[in-house]
Amino acid sequence: MHIEPGVVAGAKMALGYATAAGVFLYAAKLSLKTMNKDGLTALGVRTLLTTLLVFSFFQILPHYPVGVSEVHFILGSTLFLMFGAAPAAIGLAMGLLAQGILFAPADLPQYAMNVTTLLVPLFMIDALARRIIPADTAYKDVTYTQALKLSTAFQAGVVAWVGFWATYGQGFGAESLASVATFSAAYMLVIVVEPLVDLAVLAAAKSLHRLEDSAIFHSRLYQA
DSSP states (O other): OOOOTTSSOGGGGHHHHHHHHHHHHHHHHHHHHHHHHHOHHHHHHHHHHHHHHHHHHHHHSOEEEETTEEEEOOOHHHHHHHHOHHHHHHHHHHHHHHHHHHTOGGGGGGHHHHHHHHHHHHHHHHHHHHHHSOTTOOGGGOOHHHHHHHHHHHHHHHHHHHHHHHHHHHOSOHHHHHHHHHHHHHTHHHHHHHHHHHHHHHHHHHTTGGGTTSSSSOGGGTOO
């Protein structure tokens, strides 16, 4: 999901700064909501955990350049179900920034576009979860179908934003469209694998019922 250097350049990069400002404002709104409900400590602990996990995902899990961008196992829906929308959003933003600073400084000029590509789909699945997961269902009890819908929505959002940035920066030429199509096809593997990871992680969470009242996990994980 990293937009490669040069795909969007010059004055066009200003749009990325504007969209990033929007997602940061929305993330701040969600953070305030989480603090009011669960407290500052809970938000801080979950944010630290998600940041470390995201950084690990980007550096340790398989990732490879395909077409206009790179394919990553981001596990956005897993982070959302385990820790909630606000910690997941901050963790994605901070983990991406840390990865850029420490290992990929060439990606930093594209940070605003990349963080938009990650956070807008996360906010989409936050809204989707309220529609497809009944209010009396804890997240540890979601079905494969529900996990698949969340993961597919997140990955589709990532692919859509990558496609947008590519065509916004390079136009609708045959080479640009072919590169986007190659990247989109490669992401099908992520869509297949991530729901299985969601269910495996949630199954493990069921055995950690002693942490039900801790600040580590999203309160909805154990209690509807």
